[in-house]
Amino acid sequence: MDDRKFRILQAIIDDYILTAEPVGSRTISKKYDMGLSSATIRNEMSDLEELGYLDQPHVSAGRVPSAKAYRLYVDQLLEQGTLRNLDEETVRAHFTGRAHQMEDIIDQAAQVLSTMTNYLAVVLPPSGRPPVIRNIQLVPVATGSALVVIVTDTGIVRDTVIRYNGQLSSDTLYAISQALTQELSGKTLPEALEVLPEVSRRVGDNADLLRSLSGFLGERKEKGRKPHVAVGGTSRMLTLPEYSDMERVRNLLSLVEARDRLASIVRQNGNVQFTVRIGPESGIPEMENCSIVTATYSTYSGQQGTIGVIGPTRMQYQKVISVLSSMGQQLTELFGHEDGHAGPGDSSDERRHS
Amino acid sequence: MDDRKFRILQAIIDDYILTAEPVGSRTISKKYDMGLSSATIRNEMSDLEELGYLDQPHVSAGRVPSAKAYRLYVDQLLEQGTLRNLDEETVRAHFTGRAHQMEDIIDQAAQVLSTMTNYLAVVLPPSGRPPVIRNIQLVPVATGSALVVIVTDTGIVRDTVIRYNGQLSSDTLYAISQALTQELSGKTLPEALEVLPEVSRRVGDNADLLRSLSGFLGERKEKGRKPHVAVGGTSRMLTLPEYSDMERVRNLLSLVEARDRLASIVRQNGNVQFTVRIGPESGIPEMENCSIVTATYSTYSGQQGTIGVIGPTRMQYQKVISVLSSMGQQLTELFGHEDGHAGPGDSSDERRHS
DNA sequence: GTTAGCACTCACCTTGATTGAGTGCTAACA
DNA sequence: TGTTAGCACTCAATCAAGGTGAGTGCTAAC
Numbered sequence A, B: 001m002d003d004r005k006f007r008i009l010q011a012i013i014d015d016y017i018l019t020a021e022p023v024g025s026r027t028i029s030k031k032y033d034m035g036l037s038s039a040t041i042r043n044e045m046s047d048l049e050e051l052g053y054l055d056q057p058h059v060s061a062g063r064v065p066s067a068k069a070y071r072l073y074v075d076q077l078l079e080q081g082t083l084r085n086l087d088e089e090t091v092r093a094h095f096t097g098r099a100h101q102m103e104d105i106i107d108q109a110a111q112v113l114s115t116m117t118n119y120l121a122v123v124l125p126p127s128g129r130p131p132v133i134r135n136i137q138l139v140p141v142a143t144g145s146a147l148v149v150i151v152t153d154t155g156i157v158r159d160t161v162i163r164y165n166g167q168l169s170s171d172t173l174y175a176i177s178q179a180l181t182q183e184l185s186g187k188t189l190p191e192a193l194e195v196l197p198e199v200s201r202r203v204g205d206n207a208d209l210l211r212s213l214s215g216f217l218g219e220r221k222e223k224g225r226k227p228h229v230a231v232g233g234t235s236r237m238l239t240l241p242e243y244s245d246m247e248r249v250r251n252l253l254s255l256v257e258a259r260d261r262l263a264s265i266v267r268q269n270g271n272v273q274f275t276v277r278i279g280p281e282s283g284i285p286e287m288e289n290c291s292i293v294t295a296t297y298s299t300y301s302g303q304q305g306t307i308g309v310i311g312p313t314r315m316q317y318q319k320v321i322s323v324l325s326s327m328g329q330q331l332t333e334l335f336g337h338e339d340g341h342a343g344p345g346d347s348s349d350e351r352r353h354s
Numbered sequence C: 001g002t003t004a005g006c007a008c009t010c011a012c013c014t015t016g017a018t019t020g021a022g023t024g025c026t027a028a029c030a
Numbered sequence D: 001t002g003t004t005a006g007c008a009c010t011c012a013a014t015c016a017a018g019g020t021g022a023g024t025g026c027t028a029a030c
Helices: A003-019 A025-031 A038-050 A067-080 A088-094 A102-117 A170-184 A189-203 A207-222 A246-257 A259-266 A317-334 B003-019 B025-031 B038-050 B067-080 B088-094 B102-117 B170-184 B189-203 B207-222 B246-257 B259-266 B317-334
Strands: A120-123 A133-142 A145-152 A157-163 A230-232 A274-278 A290-298 A304-312 B120-123 B133-142 B145-152 B157-163 B230-232 B274-278 B290-298 B304-312
Touching (some): A003 A025, A003 A038, A003 A067, A025 A038, A067 A274, A067 A317, A088 A102, A088 A317, A102 A120, A102 A230, A102 A304, A102 A317, A133 A170, A133 B133, A133 B145, A145 A207, A145 B133, A145 B145, A157 A207, A170 A189, A170 B170, A189 A207, A246 A259, A259 A304, A290 A317, A304 A317, B003 B025, B003 B038, B025 B038, B067 B274, B067 B317, B088 B102, B102 B120, B102 B304, B102 B317, B120 B259, B133 B170, B157 B207, B170 B189, B189 B207, B259 B304, B274 B317, B290 B317
Antiparallel strands (some): A120 A304, A133 A145, A145 A157, A274 A290, B120 B230, B120 B304, B133 B145, B145 B157, B274 B290
């Protein structure tokens, strides 16, 4: 594959990304002046098709880039690596990150990603190693019930109201809290659950309360709260010509509705900084003519989150990669501080993600 | 309008709800045996059209019920009132309400509503009078930062990490918490904000911490966290023939994406138990050929939430009304206890809704 | 190796005829 | 007077036929 072929292929991909229509030889010869006649282009295109880079919907239509072609194209894009920070300022302008709740922040991130790329954006909250307990506090809510607040090292707070028989004063609850904190801090939630019976004996006669607590921890362990998955730009996708087909729209929509499935598709497993999965590369049947581009961000506590964009295979890879890169960087910055926020005097919390 | 006309109209509506196709006179005469020939039906239909109950897409098509017709139909349904509890058991079977978080519960409710009706379901969290503070607790998170937990009478918990200079022991924080609780309990958030400077003076030398707290309360007051709106069944809507038109799908989708707008559309203002808005009755341009049926549920603290179903004007009103009614009842039951949950030994909390 | 020219293919559009569901009207009937 | 059979009429939807044009592959000349 010589340089000229590559340039022609690139022109075809560019044009197809723009128009979503099969590209003819004459278009290339005229719009992208290569100093070659359409006949020559035609010969080259024929070769490219033989090499597997182009497909032909039917004999009298133009050519369409194959997944293999996009792969080449993207690899070449990533190699030169100049695009990384192209959209940094625009992202910074749109994404303020000024919100109290983790959920609001990732919602906003998804919003910005989708408006900037015009594709479907998905943002997963940070996750990673199991959080370690730092502090447990029981706050009286009403007679016979208390709020359990567990502060972990990742800044995550888990809380639930538990009920118990009898009446305990605020001070008693505080005393129990202190005892529990002393006994359980440094442990993960499953570990805490294990030693709880023993601790219970030592702490004393509030067996009932501790049973409730144990029940809560147990439930949490097995099915932690499902993490909030932020999605943006679903309606934007419908303006694309590839989604004039109802079947595909339905597919997309049900994927978006099944958040956990969506999350599992988007989530990155390795710890590479980027992933670009083109069409069938993802191995997901419904995603055959979609591409999935993901990047990661990380928090001060070493947890990792994923941001991703899903679009048609003919997506604007440069733009998407550049925007994702900038957004990843900014989220990492934002979560790089202990309280999870940039800006002095800012109050914050990060919670509700397991 | 005599009885026979009404029966014919009813048959037309029933058939149209089923098929979504204009109904002809022969269909009525054959399928719904009225003991009348198609010619007679035709005369009656002509009258019904003149009365404004039927529309004709074009001269050689059947008739389609108008909004006025549905209104009559629904009013008649509601009048007989027998349908209320038809689906109670089915709802109970699908909707367990076994979840810790308010958000999970309303998500599940939306899910059940949409699967049972096959339309778009929306569930709004309870809202109402401003919550009153019951307990404030500061939980140490790390050096120089603490988690503020505010328990209110509605069971709502608001929390955020605040930062302060210096170092405060767990016991000191507890002492401050107790003082704050004593001073501020019984007050609403804005009231608390007002008296905080004075309290601050009395409590002593932790001016910095209290300034942070004040800042937090102030921010909360002006822009409370936007409530979580649960939506289910978006993709289900696409199977309806009325959504083979892309324009409508796009409309629907962007509405679903704009949760706050969706909430304002669904939310009931009066305190009637039911609302059925048919087509243009809603006054919302995009909803011209949709109907919106809503019901309410309430919590032990007197707050009120809304559940709603959005479907085409030709929706299955009986089914929808019956399901909504049962669900409203069950949510009211579920939130009828102080801890917001049915079932003994269940732990729970309700939070994250302003 | 490149290009002009030409025959060929095939999706897409237009046109026109056909079909069939449905109506409105009229005249006959109970 | 209300009901019905019959008939002419309308009009969306379907289908086949023909035309159009974008695009290709091949060949021969440069």
